[in-house]
Amino acid sequence: MDIVIGAEGEPDAVRQSHALAWERFRGLLQELVAELPALRAPVGEVCPLQGDVAQTMWRAASVHRPAFVTPMVAVAGAVAQTLIKAYQRAGVARAWVNNGGDIALFLTPGASFRIGLYADIDRLAGLDAAEDLTVDGVFDVIYDSPVRGVATSGWRGRSFSLGIADSVTVLAATAAHADAAATLIGNAVDVDDADIVRVPAHHLKDDTDLGAIPVTVDVPFLGHQQVALALRAGLDRALALREAGQIVACVITCQGWMVSTERPDQAPLFLESTAPNRALALCAQE
Numbered sequence: 001m002d003i004v005i006g007a008e009g010e011p012d013a014v015r016q017s018h019a020l021a022w023e024r025f026r027g028l029l030q031e032l033v034a035e036l037p038a039l040r041a042p043v044g045e046v047c048p049l050q051g052d053v054a055q056t057m058w059r060a061a062s063v064h065r066p067a068f069v070t071p072m073v074a075v076a077g078a079v080a081q082t083l084i085k086a087y088q089r090a091g092v093a094r095a096w097v098n099n100g101g102d103i104a105l106f107l108t109p110g111a112s113f114r115i116g117l118y119a120d121i122d123r124l125a126g127l128d129a130a131e132d133l134t135v136d137g138v139f140d141v142i143y144d145s146p147v148r149g150v151a152t153s154g155w156r157g158r159s160f161s162l163g164i165a166d167s168v169t170v171l172a173a174t175a176a177h178a179d180a181a182a183t184l185i186g187n188a189v190d191v192d193d194a195d196i197v198r199v200p201a202h203h204l205k206d207d208t209d210l211g212a213i214p215v216t217v218d219v220p221f222l223g224h225q226q227v228a229l230a231l232r233a234g235l236d237r238a239l240a241l242r243e244a245g246q247i248v249a250c251v252i253t254c255q256g257w258m259v260s261t262e263r264p265d266q267a268p269l270f271l272e273s274t275a276p277n278r279a280l281a282l283c284a285q286e
Contacts, residue, residue: 001029001076001079001099001100001101002026002100003025003050003079003083003099003100003107004081004097005018005021005055005079005094005095005096005097005098006095006096006116007087007094007095007096007162007165008092008093008094008095009091009092009093009094010091010092012091012098013089013090013091013092013168014091014183015087015179016089017087017089017092017095018086018129018245020086021083021087023084024082024083024085025083025093025127028053028079029054030084031051031053031157032051032053032054034051034055035049035050035051035064037211038054038071038088039054039057039070039071039072039075039256040049040066040071040072040207040209041068041070041082041209042069042070043058043061043062043065043069043070043071044060045258047059047089047267049071051173052082053079053082054071054078055074056073056074056078056082056176057071057073057074057078057176057227058071058282059127059176060066060073060074060077060078060174060176060177060179060180061073061074061180063177063180063244063246064181064184064246066092068213069208070179071185072180072209072264073180073183074101074176074177074179074180075179076099076101076175076179076240077099077104077125077149077151077175077176077177077179077180077256078150078173078175078179079099080097080098080099080102080103080149080175081097081149081175081176082173083097083099083104083147084096084097084104084105084106084175086102087106088106092106092108093108093111093184094106094107094111094112095107095257096113097105098174098234100158101152101157101217102151102152102175102178102179103115103149103150103151103153103175104148104149104174104175105141105143105147105148105150105175106148107142107143107148107181108143109143110143111143112140112142112143113140113141113143114138114139114140114141115138115139115140115150115236116135116137116138116139117135117136117137117138117139117167117169117251117253118133118135118136118167119166119167119253119256119271120134120166120167120253120256121156121157121260122156130211135272136258137251137258137271139171145264145283146203146248147171147172147173147248147249148172148173148174148175149171149172149173149174149175149176149178149179150169150170150171150172150175150178151169151170151178151181151182152167152168152169152170152182153165153167153168153170153179153182153183153185154166154167154168154186155186155216155219158212159183159187160201160205160208160215160216161183161215161216162186162190162191162206162213162214162215162216162273163186163187163189163216163230163234163252164191164196164216164219164254165185165186165189165230165234165252165254166253166254166255167236167251167252167253167278168182168183168189168238168250168251168252168253169182169192169251169252170185170238170243170247170249171246171247171249171250172247172248177246177247177248179240181238181246181247181250182250183258184237184241185234185241185250185252186234188233188234188236188237189231189233189234189254190230190233190234191222191226191227191229191230193220193222193226193232195220196216196218196219196220197216197217197218197219198214198215198216198217199214199215199275200212200213200214200215201213201214201215204213204217205262219255221255222255224257225235226277227257227268228257228268229265230254231252231254231257231258231259231268232259234252234259235250235252235259235260235261235264238250238252238261239254239264242260242261245263248259249261249262253271256271257270257271258270258271269272
């Protein structure tokens with residue numbers, strides 16, 4: 001696990017929080033490995049797990065039953081969510097734990113976070129310097145917002161996806177719930193096309209929890225109509241999860257087009273990467 005942590009506030013409080021986070025992080029991977037068989041099994045009606053991180057994973061996954069889902073769907077978010085607890089103390093103004101793009105937040109009154117949306121990671125290969133990086137949009141998480149977790153999934157990412165989304169960014173009450181929802185919504189962003197390449201997951205990783213389920217490994221250039229159909233399928237899943245109270249908002253991108261739960265009736269918006277910092281009004285005060 002590669003985790004980036006930041007915190008602001010009184011120096012002593014921040015130092016103590018860093019020490020607590022490091023102490024909790026030590027041995028955390030071994031703790032999860034000890035329960036790995038159960039973590040890779042589909043969630044049932046009763047949680048069989050013992051560790052607090054494992055139980056957090058199970059709770060975030062179980063709300064998606066009866067869909068096929070295992071606790072592993074929320075592992076990165078659950079780890080971030082666990083570590084952020086070290087910063088929930090007097091003297092810390094705000095903190096963030098970024099576990100490979102799945103982010104847990106801590107905010108106090110008046111504090112906020114600005115988070116950038118970068119849809120196509122393949123663009124990174126053509127950059128000469130960090131100064132050349134432009135984002136496809138930004139959104140602000142404020143203290144009064146219910147959002148404390150952000151996660152992104154997609155077929156180009158580090159985890160397997162059944163769909164064709166370049167990115168699915170979910171804002172939710174916790175990082176674990178955002179992580180699980182991003183994966184499930186990403187799986188739903190799909191369309192029938194014989195040229196989409198899929199491979200049984202266990203052919204790529206023999207110990208995957210997905211077994212023989214086909215996962216996406218290559219997506220050809222698709223027509224606008226096909227992309228729109230795939231985006232609509234993912235948006236419908238996201239809207240259903242929002243209606244159920246599982247997420248706050250979601251942005252989905254595919255081959256240069258974007259839809260969001262905040263503009264569900266709007267046609268897909270073309271992303272112009274040369275126009276960075278487009279504000280996405282996803283976290284208005286409720």
